[in-house]
Amino acid sequence: AQKITQTQPGMFVQEKEAVTLDCTYDTSDPSYGLFWYKQPSSGEMIFLIYQGSYDQQNATEGRYSLNFQKARKSANLVISASQLGDSAMYFCAMRGPIIQGAQKLVFGQGTRLTINP
Amino acid sequence: DVKVTQSSRYLVKRTGEKVFLECVQDMDHENMFWYRQDPGLGLRLIYFSYDVKMKEKGDIPEGYSVSREKKERFSLILESASTNQTSMYLCASSYRAVTNEKLFFGSGTQLSVL
Numbered sequence: 001a002q003k004i005t006q007t008q009p010g011m012f013v014q015e016k017e018a019v020t021l022d023c024t025y026d027t028s029d030p031s032y033g034l035f036w037y038k039q040p041s042s043g044e045m046i047f048l049i050y051q052g053s054y055d056q057q058n059a060t061e062g063r064y065s066l067n068f069q070k071a072r073k074s075a076n077l078v079i080s081a082s083q084l085g086d087s088a089m090y091f092c093a094m095r096g097p098i099i100q101g102a103q104k105l106v107f108g109q110g111t112r113l114t115i116n117p
Numbered sequence: 118d119v120k121v122t123q124s125s126r127y128l129v130k131r132t133g134e135k136v137f138l139e140c141v142q143d144m145d146h147e148n149m150f151w152y153r154q155d156p157g158l159g160l161r162l163i164y165f166s167y168d169v170k171m172k173e174k175g176d177i178p179e180g181y182s183v184s185r186e187k188k189e190r191f192s193l194i195l196e197s198a199s200t201n202q203t204s205m206y207l208c209a210s211s212y213r214a215v216t217n218e219k220l221f222f223g224s225g226t227q228l229s230v231l
Contacts, residue, residue, distance in 0.1 A: 046222075050219065099173055100171070101213035101215075102166075102213070103214040103217075106162075109159045
């Protein structure tokens with residue numbers, strides 16, 4: 001069974017600093033995918049970035065990058081030059097089995113990030 | 118933009134009531150999902166549907182049922198609400214997946230069962 005662990009319940013960072021949110025995973029499948037979502041106070045989950053297990057390079061999307069270390073089973077999210085609007089809950093998720101074309105996502109516990117001015 | 122709309126942002130119900138949570142998506146997605154979110158537990162999958170009238174149990178289906186009579190609409194039903202079903206409920210949808218297909222989420226329904 002897949003499992004995602006986020007060990008940082010909360011983080012406080014100064015504006016403009018870089019921040020790393022930790023995510024470790026466990027799976028026996030050789031093919032898997034890892035997602036990061038952001039949940040602001042409005043409640044809607046916003047997709048940030050995706051990394052496939054066979055991707056050769058770390059994924060990047062603007063200020064977001066994913067530090068993928070396959071041997072260590074970690075997929076940390078790095079946000080460069082943090083902004084006040086980055087304050088939110090962040091979830092790491094792993095793609096589980098695809099059933100009839102529907103992929104189940106298994107989520108971690110989340111990390112609440114607060115950016116201080 | 119993809120829009121996933123949940124009918125209520127906040128709901129307060131009594132123990133034993135039958136509760137319907139409605140979700141509508143406007144992007145012709147094949148797949149729809151219901152998750153519940155609890156502090157410290159993240160999101161857990163309740164049920165999902167990959168086609169009209171088709172449904173699959175997720176990781177915590179007990180106490181819930183679902184209905185998908187039309188492609189754009191996916192309903193979560195609490196047959197007899199209990200206090201331990203107080204939670205944030207999130208609906209999501211996606212295209213049919215091959216290797217990766219991101220989920221689009223609604224804003225959630227905060228349900229309180231008293």
